[in-house]
Amino acid sequence: MTDTPASGEPRGGSRTNIRDQIAGMLFVLLGAAIAYKARSYTVGPPSNSGAGFFPFYLGLLLVGLGVAITAVASFKHDPDAERFSMHPRTFLGVLLPVVIFGITLVPAGLVLSAFIAVMLSSYASPEVTFRGALLNAAVLSVIVLVGFAMILGIQIPVWPNVLIEWLR
Amino acid sequence: MELLNHLALGFSTALSMQNLLYAFIGCLLGTLIGVLPGLGPVATMSMLLPATFTLQPTAALIMLAGIYYGAQYGGSTTAILVKLPGESSSVVTVLDGHEMARRGRAGIALTTAAVGSFFAGTVGTLVIAAFALPLASVALSFGPPEYFALMVVGLIGSIVLASGSVLKAIAMVVLGLSLGLVGTDTQSGVERFTFDTEELVDGLNFVAVTMGVFGLAEIIANLEKHGSVGSEITRVSTLFPTREDWRRMWPAILRGTGIGTVLGIFPGGGPVISSLTSYLVERRVSKNPEEFGKGAIEGVAGPESANNAAAQISFIPMLTLGIPSNIVMAMMAGAMMMHSIQPGPQVMTRNPELFWGLIASMWIGNVMLLVLNLPLVGIWVRFLTIPYRFLYPAIIVFCCIGVYSVNNTVFDIFQAAFWGVVGYGFLKLKLEPAPMLLGLILGPMMEENFRRALVLSRGDFGIFVSTPVACTFLVLAAILLVVLASPALRKKREVAFREEDPA
Incomplete structure (x- = not known):
């Protein structure tokens, strides 16, 4: 490979899984954006749900999952951290x-x-x-x-x- | 008797000149891409999807199905001859298949794989034919809460196919569901998440997303991996197994078929898990387990039968319930919808010639593949020597043309490029895209059933627990989730995915 890996990602000894932390935070952001946007459509009560109902709760769920992923990643280290490279x-x-x-x-x-x-x-x-x-x-x-x-x-x-x- | 009538209808449809031709083209293309490294069935199917528009729906589906199981056959050929699993389901075939080849038994390994696949494919087809009708009639009695719960099972099941963290895979499912909601809400007519873009009113273009996330991102990954083509191509000697080989092969084929048939029914079970399970079983029951990894014929016969049986069986949820259990089935469902056929239990009654024709064509396709593969193996091996640097520009251009012709709009080409960037990001963050794509397909259906269920119950979420069938499904989903998260299974999944993991 004549390309040199462009990004200096963490050494193998890192205690947290940075890859997963980034992913988790992205999910939080995306989930929040989805929920926020869904609020601009009618959410409504469960019995008479509007266009915003399902996406609003999906967005919230995504935020929750993102938080969980980030949290788990903070205690685990990434076995493939060194293999991270970009071309x-x-x-x-x-x-x-x-x-x-x-x-x-x-x-x-x-x-x-x-x-x-x-x-x-x-x-x-x-x-x-x-x-x-x-x-x-x-x-x-x-x-x-x-x-x-x-x-x-x-x-x-x-x-x-x-x-x-x-x-x- | 009814079954025989149906099969007769199926065969008369599948045996028409036109349908035979498309089955043949599908099998041929499938084998080809199974042999070519770095080009999977999903990318190929999405490239060809637009080309099938002009065909009748039956012919289109027959061809797409041919690509799917053709790729399974082709994938094992490369696994045996060059130690490269052409498809992820052939990963375990490498272990003993290539060892057999190295010991001068390449031809026998190929025959074993082909015979096993053929037998399993035949059984799989029969099982589909036998179970489709009763399953579909059960499915017809399902209301919104049952359907919603069933989709939850399907989506959780799709996580089995994802490598790595279960949490990340669930997040990808939820992201996919949300992406599926882009476009006009069918119930209120409100345009959602379109950002005033006219092209998004009908939702994201499924082909563009698949092509970007799988096709384009995969090319980048392949080029980064570099030098993917193996050097030692083994010569093929005799194709005929000895009497001793047959004696050892048969029980393994039977067990493999059984395993594939059972695991294939579960959503997300799929060929990969089946072949791995079969390999582990064969090693356990064998009188001489030390032979495994050194060219044991059972290690080829079992997994190859299992993956093909599972590949056939995985059609059941899509055909009878309208719920695709893996990404290839999602493509098939997408193809049906493009021909304005809503996948689900009603297909069997409304389009019986399509349904039974497709099933009959699976068996015919298996016969074709047996004929295509064994005698022509020399030709297929030749394709392996095509360097990837000549292939990837063609894939890029074909992808562009394919995605354009879905709606005849340039916007979709840009959309594919965008999803290529996203897919590359997924790759780097080790996020599996397959669950997201299933979510994307199921998103609108899931929302509709969810909302309708809540309207029925006047807003009481208890409807999902008080309906016995829905409750059973949800409990099943919960059990699946717990099992998936258990450490023992995680280790096995890691073994299964290690080989195909792109950095």
Whole structure:
């Protein structure tokens, strides 16, 4: 792995399970947000419950569970604490192509968008060479065109808008 | 007699050219993804879900089911040949299966796995056919409190599948239930948690969430793990077991099938737990337990039968009660809903050809898999050598296209990316996403039954305890919870999940 782990997470000797503490606190926050938002809809009595009833109590339950998780985590240590690592390059290399694909799909069409997405995704793996990525992108664009647009006949913009206008 | 009529209807549906073709495609794809490391049935099914829109619902479900059990077969092939469990249910097969392969008995191990799976699949199909009708008629008599309690059992059961802390898994269920409420409230028409986003009025896109949390996050995890493909691919010699092998294999297959059939019925029981239990049982009853881990044929026959029996049986809760017991069944339920068929006991009476056709196709699929797998094993092994760096860009692009075509909106692609980020966070925090997704599916149903039950009882929560059936379910859920939290079982779960745990 050429990426270096980006985050310096705790040493193995840590007495608390930080991973679980973070998770627990996130649940508390989320639960509180859900319950708070649910209050803006009608909660109502159990016999005639409104739209806010179920989510309000789910939110409260989530807060309770979050507190419990955080509490338990404060007494237990994480056996895998040292294994915590992040690789921003992989992360971006997988998710960025998805976002870009979403942006380019309508104006640029399926074929070009797939090509761009595959090229971008090669960033995720240091093993992929530029030529390899080009080849992969070209092959996949054809597969996508034939498989999805022609054989499956999925409703999707295939070619760039500009090209279609120009051909008209 | 009635059963025979139903099965006849099923076979006549499943044997139509079109349905046979889709069963075949499903099995083929399933085997393929079972063999390919880093691509699971959930991601594949969600990629293909949109492609099944144009099909008839029966054909669509037959194909999706084929993917599911095809992946089970394919997963054991890689477990035996390259020591890589293609699916989590084949984790224990590695122990003795790969040892057999290393001793030049790879072909025999493969045959054992295939024969065991086929036998178990056949029994599983028969059990579904026999129990579906009585179960569904019981389910039809259920009112809102019973359904609510049943869903509680299902959701608690789904925690069995989650590795790690029980508390965290429950929190994930509750989070999933809340996420399921996004969109218009069916009873009051109020838009909830939509933040004035038009695309969210119909709720979160289930395919986008699954794809992000499973598909995309899994790719990141695989790439981080690095070099996932094993190097030592074993050569396949003879496929034919000796007489001695058969003699040792049969009892194990029978026991494995029994274990899988029983455990498969429980929500969340699933193939993973069944195969592990079967392995432990085989080691216990064996006259020479020291052979286990060194290529004991029972260690392949038992677990492989158990996981396949359980895989078949896990269709029962979804088909008869409308309550998916695992994430694959949730996908199947999602597929039904996309074809505007509400999963539940009424499917059997309203869409009998779909119901019985699907069941018959399971058996046909098992026959196809037997034929597909053994003679063609050389070809499947070839796929293992495809480097992941060529695969993951394709998965990313297919995911994008699939998720777009559900509603023909770009918004869902962004939604998938968002859930990819969330899924990555789950991975790092060791939060299991499967219970959340089950919650997401069951959320609206659970709320509806909960509220209706309370309307019936005029606000008295006692209705969940005073109704005998509901009370039984809730007690069952409580027992399940206690058992899950018990230290002895936790250790066993840790063993089961250790192998597949992504960092």
